[in-house]
Amino acid sequence: MLSYLLRRLLLIIPTLFGIMVINFLVIQAAPGGPVEQMIAKIRGNNVDATSRLSGSAMETTQAFEQTAETQLYESKYRGAQGLDPEFIAKLEKMFGFDKPPLERFLLMIKNYLTFNFGDSYFKDRSVIDLIIEKMPVSISIGLWTTILVYLISIPLGIRKAVRDGTPFDVWTSAIVIVGYAIPGFLFAIFLIVLFAGGSFWSIFPLRGLVSDNWHQLGLIDKVLNYLWHMVLPISALVISGFASLTLLTKNSFLEEINKQYVVTARAKGLTEHRVLFGHVFRNAMLIVIAGMPAALLGIFFAGSLLIEVIFSLDGLGFLGFESAINRDYPVVFGTLYIFTLLGLFLHIVGDFSYTLIDPRIDFEKRVG
Numbered sequence: 608m609l610s611y612l613l614r615r616l617l618l619i620i621p622t623l624f625g626i627m628v629i630n631f632l633v634i635q636a637a638p639g640g641p642v643e644q645m646i647a648k649i650r651g652n653n654v655d656a657t658s659r660l661s662g663s664a665m666e667t668t669q670a671f672e673q674t675a676e677t678q679l680y681e682s683k684y685r686g687a688q689g690l691d692p693e694f695i696a697k698l699e700k701m702f703g704f705d706k707p708p709l710e711r712f713l714l715m716i717k718n719y720l721t722f723n724f725g726d727s728y729f730k731d732r733s734v735i736d737l738i739i740e741k742m743p744v745s746i747s748i749g750l751w752t753t754i755l756v757y758l759i760s761i762p763l764g765i766r767k768a769v770r771d772g773t774p775f776d777v778w779t780s781a782i783v784i785v786g787y788a789i790p791g792f793l794f795a796i797f798l799i800v801l802f803a804g805g806s807f808w809s810i811f812p813l814r815g816l817v818s819d820n821w822h823q824l825g826l827i828d829k830v831l832n833y834l835w836h837m838v839l840p841i842s843a844l845v846i847s848g849f850a851s852l853t854l855l856t857k858n859s860f861l862e863e864i865n866k867q868y869v870v871t872a873r874a875k876g877l878t879e880h881r882v883l884f885g886h887v888f889r890n891a892m893l894i895v896i897a898g899m900p901a902a903l904l905g906i907f908f909a910g911s912l913l914i915e916v917i918f919s920l921d922g923l924g925f926l927g928f929e930s931a932i933n934r935d936y937p938v939v940f941g942t943l944y945i946f947t948l949l950g951l952f953l954h955i956v957g958d959f960s961y962t963l964i965d966p967r968i969d970f971e972k973r974v975g
Contacts (some may be wrong), residue, residue, distance in 0.1 A: 619951045624716070626947050627940070631712050634936060641934045642704060642729050715940065719890035729933055734941035737926060743920030744816055748914070751837060751843040760849045761895070764856025769883070771861060783850045791847035792913040798839045811839050812864070814919040840918045853894070859891040896943070896960045 696705065703711055718725065725735035767776050803813045812818070818832050863869065864887060872882045908932035912924035919925075923942060 609953050611958075615955050615958070619948070622951060623944075623947055627716065627719075627944065628712070630940070631708075631715075633973055634939070635708055640704070641936060643934075679773055719944055721942075723943070725937040727930075728935045728936050730938075732934070734937050737938060738923065738942060738945060741921060741923045743924045744915070744920055745924060746839075747970070748844070748920065748922060752848060755841065755845045756848045756852060758835060758847070760852035761856050763849075764853045765860055765883070767853070767857040768864060769859035771857075783853050785845050787850035787854070789847065790913075791843050792917060794846045795840065795843035795914055795917045798843055803839060812836050816920055840914045842922060843914055856891075859894045860887060861889040863887045896957060 632656060672816060706714075722735065724738075726733050727737060730737065762777065767779055770776050798811075799813060801807050802810045812835065816833065816836055817829070818824075818836070821829060821832055869887060872886050873879075877885070912928055914920070915922045915924040916928055926938065927942050928943070929935075
């Protein structure tokens with residue numbers, strides 16, 4: 608097992624490098640980079656957006672006013688016509704675009720090896736501080752969603768497998784199909800319209816993780832206030848997330864129930880409970896365990912992105928969305944690096960979970 612673990616850890620390096628290369632090339636080809644974003648803000652007379660260039664808003668204003676006296680020139684940046692070339696060069700240097708792409712990429716990889724993600728272009732804060740600040744919100748959403756999804760899906764999937772073809776299986780399958788077919792953000796909008804003052808009742812809050820007066824509340828009231836705000840976003844994620852795991856659990860158990868060793872166990876006089884949880888459960892849960900890392904990563908990060916945006920929850924998903932819109936590349940690549948690294952490690956954890964569920968599995972015998 609040790610040699611397999613070492614191989615998997617070494618495989619993380621080229622995998623992570625390849626993902627970063629592909630995304631770096633995609634980002635470079637995308638229009639509307641940080642320099643163009645800053646130029647657009649200047650064109651909108653947003654002086655504060657450029658105040659960090661020269662140390663004071665007055666100097667920046669003067670630099671911008673001087674561009675009226677400069678001659679028009681061709682620029683590779685959209686909207687930069689009429690601006691002083693020296694001013695554009697200053698913008699490029701500030702964002703690191705005065706270096707060729709290969710040099711920027713190699714410098715980024717060198718810094719990322721020590722988890723030095725640099726500073727945000729537009730928030731004047733380090734990327735790692737932003738990630739740490741937003742992480743509790745995403746963990747909170749992902750943790751509750753994961754717990755509820757597994758508490759609902761696995762028992763429901765087992766029950767559907769045991770009662771396959773009965774009215775219970777048919778009616779629950781209809782619910783599962785609806786949950787599988789409709790995206791989580793549509794459920795979120797439906798819940799807002801129904802329960803958050805959209806058109807019917809105004810029972811739950813629409814925005815935020817807690818109320819504005821949360822710090823003034825007592826301990827019990829703080830917990831209740833937090834849970835009250837969590838009801839709608841967690842419900843939207845659970846409704847859209849439990850369907851696939853329920854079907855996976857059911858199909859896995861059905862496959863095992865029809866095997867010969869189950870027939871033999873029943874013929875020996877074992878109770879149905881003993882057959883199901885003493886023999887079938889261990890084998891049937893292998894495929895569920897295999898899909899757990901991808902499910903966790905999707906629930907914690909990717910799945911909650913639109914939910915965080917819809918309910919104004921200031922987590923990693925919202926941070927990534929905002930950074931992508933603003934072309935805040937250090938934040939985009941920093942969060943991508945963290946997510947990818949976590950995903951690769953979770954897959955290794957999934958392999959170890961295999962051996963815990965079924966000790967007969969030996970990864971040392973696997974080729975490669």
